[in-house]
Amino acid sequence: MDTSLERSITLRQLRIFTSVIEHRSFTRAAEALSLTQPAVTHQMQALARAVGRPLLDPGSRAPVLTAVGQALHERAGRILAMVGDAQDAMDDVVELRAGRVHVAGDTTVGIYVLPDAMAAFHREHAGVALRLDVVNRAQVRELLLEGVADVGIIGTLWDDDVLAAEPFLQNSLMCFCAPGHPLAYREPLQPVDLLDGPLLLREPGSGTRESAERILRSAGAEPVAAMEMASNGALKRAVAGGLGVTVLSTYAVRLELQLGLLRPLRVSGFPVERMWHVTWARERLLSPAATAFRAFLHTTEWRASLAIPLGAE
Numbered sequence: 141m142d143t144s145l146e147r148s149i150t151l152r153q154l155r156i157f158t159s160v161i162e163h164r165s166f167t168r169a170a171e172a173l174s175l176t177q178p179a180v181t182h183q184m185q186a187l188a189r190a191v192g193r194p195l196l197d198p199g200s201r202a203p204v205l206t207a208v209g210q211a212l213h214e215r216a217g218r219i220l221a222m223v224g225d226a227q228d229a230m231d232d233v234v235e236l237r238a239g240r241v242h243v244a245g246d247t248t249v250g251i252y253v254l255p256d257a258m259a260a261f262h263r264e265h266a267g268v269a270l271r272l273d274v275v276n277r278a279q280v281r282e283l284l285l286e287g288v289a290d291v292g293i294i295g296t297l298w299d300d301d302v303l304a305a306e307p308f309l310q311n312s313l314m315c316f317c318a319p320g321h322p323l324a325y326r327e328p329l330q331p332v333d334l335l336d337g338p339l340l341l342r343e344p345g346s347g348t349r350e351s352a353e354r355i356l357r358s359a360g361a362e363p364v365a366a367m368e369m370a371s372n373g374a375l376k377r378a379v380a381g382g383l384g385v386t387v388l389s390t391y392a393v394r395l396e397l398q399l400g401l402l403r404p405l406r407v408s409g410f411p412v413e414r415m416w417h418v419t420w421a422r423e424r425l426l427s428p429a430a431t432a433f434r435a436f437l438h439t440t441e442w443r444a445s446l447a448i449p450l451g452a453e
Contacts, residue, residue, distance in 0.1 A: 148190035151223060154216040156183045157195070160203050161213055237267040239429030244289035248348065248372060249416050250274035252391040253309065253446065254293060260442030261433055268429045277347065284421045290430035292419045293437075295347045305419040308437060313351050313412040315405040316376075316393055317385040327406045331359035334407065337385030338366030340378055347414070352387035355409045376402065387412075390448045397448070 159169040160180065170180045188195050195209035205213055229238065245254045251274055258270050273283060277296065283289035284303060297305050315334060317323055323337060334356070341363070342349040349365075356363040366384055369375040372392045379386045380401040390411070396402040418437055420426060426434065436442075 145190065149187060151220070153183050153187040153190075154220060156180055157187055158213065158216050158220065160184060161205065164202050166203070234428050236265045236429060236432055239267070239427060240269045240271070241291065241427075241430050241433045242271045242273070242283075242289045243291050243293070243433070244273045244275055244280045244283040245293040246277050246280055246295060246347065246416075247274060248389045248392055249293045249295075249309075249311070251372070252389070252394070253416075256445045257437055257442055260445075261436050264436075265429070265432070268433075270433075276345075280419075284419065287421070287424060290420065290426060291434055293416055294419060295414055295416055296350075297417055297419070302422060303419045304422040305417040308416045308418045309443075311414045311416050312390045313348060313387055313414065314390055314410050315385055315387055315407045316379060316396075316402045317405050318380050318382045319400060319403050321382065321385065323385060323405060324403065329405060329407045330361075331356045331407060331409055332361035334385055334387075334405075335361060335364065338383075339363065340367045340369065340375055340384040340386045341365040342372070342375060343368050343370045348388060351412050351414060355412055359409060391446065394446075394448055 156169065156173060156175070159172055160166055163169045163172060166177055166180050166184075169175075170177045173180070184195070191208065191212065193208040194206050195212060197204040197206055231237075243254060243258065244250075250272065254272055258272060262268070262270060273279075273289065275283070277294050280289070280292040280294050281298065281303065284292045292303075293308060295311065297303075315329075317337065321337075323329060323333060326333065341352060353363040367378065369378065372388060375386055375388065376393060376396055378384070380396060385405060387410075393402050397404075418434055420430075420434070
């Protein structure tokens with residue numbers, strides 16, 4: 141494809157050309173563009189040389205387009221309009237009137253924390269499209285490295301430098317039971333007492349379970365789960381129904397505490413404090429919208445909705 145015209149003409153020349161035709165005068169075009177008339181004449185001559193054909197009828201005192209000039213003028217208007225649209229689109233992205241942010245969150249933070257953060261961000265930047273994937277820790281990593289997700293939220297970090305990370309939010313793990321559970325009348329408890337619950341835990345590989353097992357073993361109790369469940373929802377329902385006791389993030393039980401379906405148990409060594417982290421692919425340049433969302437996660441105003449009613453303790 142011949143690109144000689146692409147290399148020869150400039151947007152500035154097209155802007156001057158359209159202004160001359162619009163004002164039907166070199167002088168008025170120069171005034172409108174804050175240029176001298178010789179500068180306008182020079183740019184019009186350079187444009188005609190680049191095209192290789194006359195753009196204006198040399199026999200007319202006022203600017204009159206030739207057939208070639210007419211063809212260029214029609215397209216010059218569209219080119220300049222598209223450039224303006226591109227500028228507007230870029231301004232929208234930079235000023236967060238547009239854009240997209242894809243977030244991947246580990247199970248507990250993805251279900252019980254990130255929706256609040258995303259709703260608050262949307263109230264300030266309604267033009268930014270948001271998406272949340274709630275997946276396991278390994279899948280968060282995959283989505284980030286594949287370039288599908290912009291930002292991820294996880295608990296335990298990987299021991300490498302592929303992903304950049306920064307602390308996000310403290311996550312407290314506590315023991316919970318149904319009101320009236322027999323262990324509630326034996327407080328304060330030792331970790332080994334939880335086995336009399338019986339003890340219900342998340343499935344192997346869950347970060348919550350790993351933390352519970354770690355503190356039980358450190359207290360000399362082998363953490364044998366009487367029942368395993370692959371979701372916080374099923375676990376909470378089972379415990380609220382009196383099937384046993386469990387260890388969960390305090391963020392996961394806000395509603396159940398408010399409704400009186402669960403109550404915290406005072407157990408030595410609890411709460412266990414863990415940290416959630418914001419993470420992203422180190423080699424990837426985040427978009428303005430993703431950068432703004434990452435910064436927004438560290439603001440304090442939206443976190444008021446995360447208040448945990450532990451008064452029953």
